Amino acid sequence: MAALDGLRILDMTQWEAGTACTQSLAWLGATVVKIERPEVGDPGRGVGRNDGVDSEYFVNWNSNKRSVTFDLSSEKGRDLLLQMVPRYDVFVENYGPGVVEKLDIGYDVMQTVHPEIIYVRIKGFGTSGPYAHFKCMDMVAQAAAGAFSITGEPDGPPMRPGPTMGDAGTGVQAALAISAAYAQKLKTGEGQLIELSMQEAMTYYLRTAVSRTRFGQVATPRTGNGENPFxxxxxxxxxxxxxxxxxxxxxxxxxxxxxxxxxxxxxxxxxxxxxxxxxxxxxxxxxxxxxxxxxxxxxx
CATH class of the missing domain: 3.30.1540.10 (formyl-coa transferase, domain 3)
Incomplete structure (x- = not known):
């Protein structure tokens, strides 16, 4: 039996940060049901394609999941979603700021139909503060966290990192948070609200670089391939x-x-x-x- 067998997740995520989270849990045995828009689906399905076939990008982040479509802008679609919620342990969303509030499916609403729900929100800059209303994608989170500033040659400009750590790295941290919340729920019967900022999640992966700042006295230098021959x-x-x-x-x-x-x-x-x-x-x-x-x- 897989470690998370029995954990049931409603996955209202798109692109990568949220989908990486739920896929990680699916690999560990959770049942993940992805919620998509009718006819359109997750926008990642069409990345690099125009022939109606799911893109490799989409498959990479959404394999091992089930899928259902709801028109959440309609009363019927919203009602169908809320009818499903009590049968699941976790709800995950990573839509832009204000979307779930506009659809009236926020944490407070879901608690009324399922008080023990674990509700997970993945946002670029959290849900409070001066940047909370800004949309965000992977490289925006990396740039805001400082990953660009430490990537590149010493005498060159900052460079865009290769891996999508802002998205996938946030997703892994969200999966870890959900696993902890689920373990607690099994003990106490209580759900909770989990909020992740992509910018803050990125700082986890920059700690070694930050250790070269002399406790904040200097900026971490770009070293490229030429700083240390070893x-x-x-x-x-x-x-x-x-x-x-x-x-x-x-x-x-x-x-x-x-x-x-x-x-x-x-x-x-x-x-x-x-x-x-x-x-x-x-x-x-x-x-x-x-x-x-x-x-x-x-x-x-």
Whole structure:
């Protein structure tokens, strides 16, 4: 039996932050029923396609779920939803600010039909504060949290990160919060309201970078691939656009392994590299030594 077998979730989410949350719980055994608009569905269904076939993007974030359609702008659709609610443990939504209030399906309304409901709201900037009324998507959350400012080369501009941590990362945290709320509900019989800010969720993934601010005295620098030769990307053979290998050697034992791997064990006794401080001061030389070796070898 799966860990969350028996947990029932109504999933009124779209795009990625909410869908990542509910899919994570579905993988753990929860029954997830996705609520979509008639004929249109989740807007993610059509990403990159115009042939009526569900996009790979949509499938990636919504597999392992069931689906039902309601026109929640109609009284009939709203009534049908509220009739379903008492049979579920959790309701999750990540619509724009004010949408569930306009549809009259907020937490206070659902509590009247199901007092023990766990009601989850995922918003870009929470539900209070100066930015609460702003809409948000993944990269907006990342930019607002500071992920752009630490991504890129030292002498270059901030860059957009590759992964969608603002969305998917928030979803994972929401899934964790729901799991805790469900465990509590099994003990107390009580539901609760859970609110997540995508901007705040992103800060969880920036804590290592923040640790380089000297407790807020300086801004975290952009380092690109050139700050530390032992945590860096190196070009390798045959020299194509994606021919790179990552080298990570963060302690003396790993440093020794790198020296032996590149065929230069004598570097271990070289005074320029014999201590961590010396290696840092001469890191430009190490980039050359390691890079010369990687360029003559393939990834294999």
């Amino acid at each position: 945590v860096s990307l190196y070009p390798c053979a045959p020299g194509g656009p994606n021919d790179y290998v990552f080298v990570m050697a963060v302690n003396p034992r790993m440093w020794g392994a790198v020296c032996r791997a590149v065929g230069q064990p004598e570097l271990l006794s070289d005074p320029r590299f014999s201590t961590a401080q010396a290696r840092h001061e001469n890191r430009h030389l190490l980039f050359d030594e390691i890079g010369t070796w990687t360029r003559s070898h393939t990834k294999k």
